[in-house]
Amino acid sequence: MNASRSVTSAVLAWTWFYTRGLNEAVRDARRDEIASDLFEQRAAEGDGRAVAASMALRWALGVPADLAWRIEESGAQTAPGRMAAAVLARGEAAGRWASRRGLPGLTMVLAALYGLGGALVIITLPVNNNPERGGLAVFGAWLIVAGALIAWGARLVAGRPWAGMLAVFAGAAPLAILLVVTVIVPVATLVVLSHTVARARRVWRDRRHGGFAAPFPDLPSHP
């Protein structure tokens, strides 16, 4: 399976998920429309990795809008529903802003997320019962510094490309490495394990099938 097909499947699964439980006509219309869009993009631009990356970016930047649309369509009038819609509207605006500005915009959104994450960690320290609050404070401060480094590097890169790249890298790399170790490696391990188990089961099944076909040794068990 190539990359753009995998992204297509992931986006369709996400669309299926956030449209669950809605009015049938609304739900089916959104699912059909996204399926058509994904098909048209691949038909027009091909199946390369750049297209897969573009599709993944379109998906990721649109998630807040998807959720806001879901809240609107489900007619949630409760206070938490309205609050969630307001928060998602901000996320949607950030997605639009990043989409208009391309990669530099995405870099600034990433920097803002780092800063916001760090601020949240620090603000919630007084109500956090975690015994390692000192470590959390350092983590929050580090996130803010990383966000500032990324934002500074993104602005610097036009005039001093090497310094800009170094600043963005210094800000983004530690968390990226941490994610690779704590998320991507275990997920990849699970994928490899499940693939291996599935393959082993196929081999065992074929062997059993081969044993059954033994009365006809001249015929291949699988044409």
Add this chain to the structure above:
Amino acid sequence: MRRKPGALLPLEVAILRTALTLGAGDEGEFHGYQIASQLRDGGESRTLTAHGTLYKALTRMRKAGLLSDRWEDPDTAAAEERPRRRLYSVTAQGVAALRASERDQATGFAPGVQPA
């Protein structure tokens, strides 16, 4: 900042302008990916507009009467071996809203938003 009732968001202005000036397709109709690629090619955005953002805007514009929509004939889609398209076109109300927005822009009034 709060959105003024009836005013257009920048993305909505871009969709209307692109659909009207670039000529979106047969009989002035366009589908989602088509308008996203024309927004990018026309310089309105650097990347293709995100799925969620685009279709939420199209839904909003359709409900506001700025766009009309129809699903294409399933036989046409089946003959071309692709999913059927939802085709949009700009309504007279959409044209009027765009003209009003451009007028506001020309007179220096920031359209689409007003202070809370």
